[in-house]
Amino acid sequence: MEKEKGEEDEGSTCLWMLPEGCIVEILALTSLPDVCRLSLVSSSLRSAANSDFVWAKFLLSDYRSIIAGSTTPIPDFRSLKDLYVYLSHHPLLIDEGRKVLKNENQKKHTPHCVLNMKLAKAKSFVQLNPPNACS
Amino acid sequence: MASSSSSSKTGLKKMLTLKSSDGDEFELEESIVIQCQTIKHMVEDGFSLIPLQNVDTKTLTKIIEYMKKHAEKTESNKEEIKNFNKEFVKGSFDDQFELVSAANYLHINGLMDLLCQSIADRINNKSVRAVREIFNISNDYTPDEEEKVRDEHKWAHEGGEFDESLD
Numbered sequence: 564m565e566k567e568k569g570e571e572d573e574g575s576t577c578l579w580m581l582p583e584g585c586i587v588e589i590l591a592l593t594s595l596p597d598v599c600r601l602s603l604v605s606s607s608l609r610s611a612a613n614s615d616f617v618w619a620k621f622l623l624s625d626y627r628s629i630i631a632g633s634t635t636p637i638p639d640f641r642s643l644k645d646l647y648v649y650l651s652h653h654p655l656l657i658d659e660g661r662k663v664l665k666n667e668n669q670k671k672h673t674p675h676c677v678l679n680m681k682l683a684k685a686k687s688f689v690q691l692n693p694p695n696a697c698s
Numbered sequence: 699m700a701s702s703s704s705s706s707k708t709g710l711k712k713m714l715t716l717k718s719s720d721g722d723e724f725e726l727e728e729s730i731v732i733q734c735q736t737i738k739h740m741v742e743d744g745f746s747l748i749p750l751q752n753v754d755t756k757t758l759t760k761i762i763e764y765m766k767k768h769a770e771k772t773e774s775n776k777e778e779i780k781n782f783n784k785e786f787v788k789g790s791f792d793d794q795f796e797l798v799s800a801a802n803y804l805h806i807n808g809l810m811d812l813l814c815q816s817i818a819d820r821i822n823n824k825s826v827r828a829v830r831e832i833f834n835i836s837n838d839y840t841p842d843e844e845e846k847v848r849d850e851h852k853w854a855h856e857g858g859e860f861d862e863s864l865d
Contacts, residue, residue: 576791578833585798585814592818596858599851603826605835609847 578608586611591620618643622650715747716762718755723747724762730769734761735805753800760786760793761800764809787816791832825860832864 578586590598590612598617602609611617622643623629630637637653640646712728716737731748732738740748750758767782787794794817801809821829830837839847848855 576795576833578835580795581798582802585802585810588810589814589817589821592815593821596854597822597824599854600826600860601821601829602851603839603844603847603855604829605838606843607838608829608835 583611587614587616590614591617595621613642613644615643618647621647713746714741716758717747717749718753718758719751720755722755722758724758726762726765727769730762730765733765733768733806733808735807737804750804752803754796757796757800760797761804761806761809765806768808783812787812791817791820820865823858823861825862826855828860828862828864 581589586608590601593601598612598621602612626646635653637646637649640649713725714728714731714737716724716726716731718724728741732741737748753761764786767779771779789797794813798810798813798817801813824832829835837844
């Protein structure tokens, strides 16, 4: 918007030719590192990259029921991105406290974050712990 | 009498006309065109001439090519369709964007998925600079803001070789 008119001439490709819904859909089909990196392109792309539609793709599809069934209290989040980042750093007790769902790499929310995987595939990250192991 | 009843029995194909924003008309079988949800709804409302004000002739020609091919889809030609799809998405970003906008407007879900995935694959691992250049996006961050956004996902900017190519 703020850019000078001259920059958009000669029919060159412009991302904003697309409806925002399409941009968000495309971003959701890239990958977590791409989405995080492309936030740096511009503030408009960052706001598309931060949308819940995009981050829902990086969470387990049944994240709602997992969180609801967890014994670890977690705060309310304004966006799925905030939720994702929080879960990447905070192990979650599930299955009545017998298992812990956690990110293997606690230092950063990498694309290998357990939340990026289907629960079935995440078995190696689900460790059997006594209920009070994480308290 | 006999001939008319036999023609309806063999299914005399119902034809529809699509009209591009440039005014060109394309006559197609209804069975091909109803892959497109927007048109399907218009057909249900009794339209047989369908003006598409947001789709120019060049884009509509490509979209018809897609719908015709996908109307032939069966269990046995999966490989052929796969190859067709691969060729179909080979155009420039510009062409693909025109097609995405049209597919979105026309609600052709399969085509939307195909195009969005193809664009996403091409963006994958591109550098920030390349994306700015390809899509004509100016960096509207102040240096301070830029630093802050970079810090937010530091790991995503580190360690990798990013694709600087502009295609």
